[in-house]
Amino acid sequence: MSLMTFDDIQQSTDLIISESQIDQAIEELAQQINQFYAGERFANKSVTAFCVMNGGLYFTGQLMRHLKFPITLKYLHASRYGDSTRGAELNWIVRPSQEEVFGKDIILIDDIFDEGLTLEAIYKECEALKPNSINSVVLVDKQHHRKPQSGFQPNFVGLEVVDRYIFGCGMDYKGAWRNLPAIYALKE
Numbered sequence: 064m065s066l067m068t069f070d071d072i073q074q075s076t077d078l079i080i081s082e083s084q085i086d087q088a089i090e091e092l093a094q095q096i097n098q099f100y101a102g103e104r105f106a107n108k109s110v111t112a113f114c115v116m117n118g119g120l121y122f123t124g125q126l127m128r129h130l131k132f133p134i135t136l137k138y139l140h141a142s143r144y145g146d147s148t149r150g151a152e153l154n155w156i157v158r159p160s161q162e163e164v165f166g167k168d169i170i171l172i173d174d175i176f177d178e179g180l181t182l183e184a185i186y187k188e189c190e191a192l193k194p195n196s197i198n199s200v201v202l203v204d205k206q207h208h209r210k211p212q213s214g215f216q217p218n219f220v221g222l223e224v225v226d227r228y229i230f231g232c233g234m235d236y237k238g239a240w241r242n243l244p245a246i247y248a249l250k251e
């Protein structure tokens with residue numbers, strides 16, 4: 064299929080998670096994260112939020128609106144899907160620097176935890192740069208048994224999703240439609 068129109072999306076895809084469900088999940092997630100960083104340990108400190116480009120951009124923007132502590136916003140870029148629906152080797156485009164991570168309280172923000180290889184690699188990359196603390200948060204966790212053997216999991220998860228290739232809310236279909244405010248999947 065060539066690039067879908069907005070009408071194609073309404074007619075020939077399945078709505079997986081509605082805009083209101085997403086908004087509610089993000090607010091609930093923000094409450095949990097606010098609670099975590101409200102501790103004495105983080106008083107008078109700014110937390111460094113790394114947006115995992117490109118997919119994490121939409122969620123980072125939505126989530127940050129509800130966070131009630133000071134954030135220093137950074138980004139990093141690693142990709143293993145490109146425009147494909149299948150993951151391959153992780154390709155680093157922008158790595159976090161030592162200056163950005165050493166001694167800092169880090170939160171990694173991404174759209175989806177699917178096979179988990181991307182977030183695990185990013186987490187390890189940051190860990191090696193010796194942050195003071197590190198957490199990861201994803202909007203959705205895809206439900207299947209192909210997760211990292213190490214048992215690595217994100218610290219905060221918004222919603223669970225079915226094991227289908229999904230798009231919207233930052234996630235692309237053939238490079239496009241990251242701008243949709245709800246999550247869709249192609250009809251099976």
Ligand SMILES: O=P(O)(O)OC[C@H]1O[C@H](OP(=O)(O)OP(=O)(O)O)[C@H](O)[C@@H]1O
Pocket residue numbers: 115116117118119141142143144145150173174175176177178179180181182235
């Ligand atoms: O859990 P995994 O199976 O490793 O997949 C999750 C990753 O896949 C997507 O990135 P992608 O490689 O598509 O790059 P993008 O963010 O630029 O779309 C998504 O944004 C996550 O970072």
Ligand SMILES: Nc1nc2[nH]cnc2c(=O)[nH]1
Pocket residue numbers: 144175177178227228229230234235236
């Ligand atoms: N757009 C999109 N990107 C992904 N990266 C890993 N899983 C997915 C998915 O289901 N959709």
